Amino acid sequence: xxxxxxxxxxxxxxxxxxxxxxxxxxxxxxxxxxxxxxxxxxxxxxxxxxxxxxxxxxxxxxxxxxxxxxxxxxxxxxxxxxxxxxxxxxxxxxxxxxxxxxxxxxxxxxxxxxxxxxxxxxxxxxxxxxxxxxxxxxx
Amino acid sequence: xxxxxxxxxxxxxxxxxxxxxxxxxxxxxxxxxxxxxxxxxxxxxxxxxxxxxxxxxxxxxxxxxxxxxxxxxxxxxxxxxxxxxxxxxxxxxxxxxxxxxxxxxxxxxxxxxxxxxxxxxxxxxxxxxxxxxxxxxxx
DNA sequence: GTGTTTGCAAATCTTTTGCATGAAT
DNA sequence: ATTCATGCAAAAGATTTGCAAACAC
Numbered sequence: 001x002x003x004x005x006x007x008x009x010x011x012x013x014x015x016x017x018x019x020x021x022x023x024x025x026x027x028x029x030x031x032x033x034x035x036x037x038x039x040x041x042x043x044x045x046x047x048x049x050x051x052x053x054x055x056x057x058x059x060x061x062x063x064x065x066x067x068x069x070x071x072x073x074x075x076x077x078x079x080x081x082x083x084x085x086x087x088x089x090x091x092x093x094x095x096x097x098x099x100x101x102x103x104x105x106x107x108x109x110x111x112x113x114x115x116x117x118x119x120x121x122x123x124x125x126x127x128x129x130x131x132x133x134x135x136x137x138x139x
Numbered sequence: 140x141x142x143x144x145x146x147x148x149x150x151x152x153x154x155x156x157x158x159x160x161x162x163x164x165x166x167x168x169x170x171x172x173x174x175x176x177x178x179x180x181x182x183x184x185x186x187x188x189x190x191x192x193x194x195x196x197x198x199x200x201x202x203x204x205x206x207x208x209x210x211x212x213x214x215x216x217x218x219x220x221x222x223x224x225x226x227x228x229x230x231x232x233x234x235x236x237x238x239x240x241x242x243x244x245x246x247x248x249x250x251x252x253x254x255x256x257x258x259x260x261x262x263x264x265x266x267x268x269x270x271x272x273x274x275x276x277x278x
Numbered sequence: 279g280t281g282t283t284t285g286c287a288a289a290t291c292t293t294t295t296g297c298a299t300g301a302a303t
Numbered sequence: 304a305t306t307c308a309t310g311c312a313a314a315a316g317a318t319t320t321g322c323a324a325a326c327a328c
Binding site for chain 2: 286293
Binding site for chain 2: 061063064065066069081083084090092093094096098100104105106107108109110111112113114115116117118119120121122125
């Protein structure tokens with residue numbers, strides 16, 4: 001962590017939780033997970049801390065869930081599998097060489113690329129099958 | 140458009156506006172753009188219609204802006220350049236061959252892949268001072 | 279006529295903000 | 304002592320929902 005910002009127990013706990021977590025939790029997820037250890041911690045503190053971490057470059061805000069932001073503390077760039085049904089996110093560790101020709105960039109200065117593989121996770125796939133089967137049974 | 144759903148003037152106007160628009164507008168953008176022609180149209184109608192179009196597969200909800208959904212009626216799959224400062228979106232027409240090994244898919248059934256090139260558009264580059272005051276996403 | 283769509287208001291949900299208190303440097 | 308962080312409540316924005324009236328089929 002940076003020296004400019006203060007090391008509070010809440011910040012340490014949030015950073016630790018995010019680092020050890022593979023689920024790319026939302027602010028609410030983090031809040032709920034830590035409220036046993038920090039019963040007085042507020043949700044706005046979670047938001048404040050996440051914003052501060054983003055400014056320091058420690059945390060990335062993932063934009064893959066239309067309903068809420070998800071957060072990622074992984075140090076190396078990577079990509080994601082996103083379930084369109086339950087919004088589960090899994091990491092794809094591989095790096096892809098994708099680059100645009102200067103003529104394709106439309107004047108943009110590209111600083112990062114993100115690849116989302118959208119689909120259905122195994123749990124939601126079997127749910128789908130169940131629904132399908134039920135329909136067939138009902139006629 | 141489909142036969143199952145009814146052809147109302149509002150729906151036709153929304154579809155037409157989205158098809159002729161390169162800016163990937165938000166629901167609010169669409170609402171404002173059409174309220175001259177449809178002074179009584181409500182914002183929730185815009186949302187309802189967009190949801191119906193998504194169900195029919197006519198429109199895609201883009202998840203690139205953490206503050207609001209953006210909509211795209213383009214028929215061909217394509218990718219996007221996204222400005223991290225002003226959230227302008229530009230299309231990248233090229234197709235990229237990116238595929239995961241079965242061992243990398245984590246049990247997901249992939250139905251679509253989306254590549255976002257994140258950076259700064261030319262307008263925002265020329266006034267970098269403002270960038271810091273605006274949204275931050277690993278800027 | 280029937281069932282869908284519209285439009286309005288109210289509700290819900292996520293995220294931000296203002297401000298007083300408390301804590302880290 | 305100064306400055307930054309916390310926590311609470313309230314505000315702000317985006318999206319959804321309930322429902323009666325209007326309209327497409």
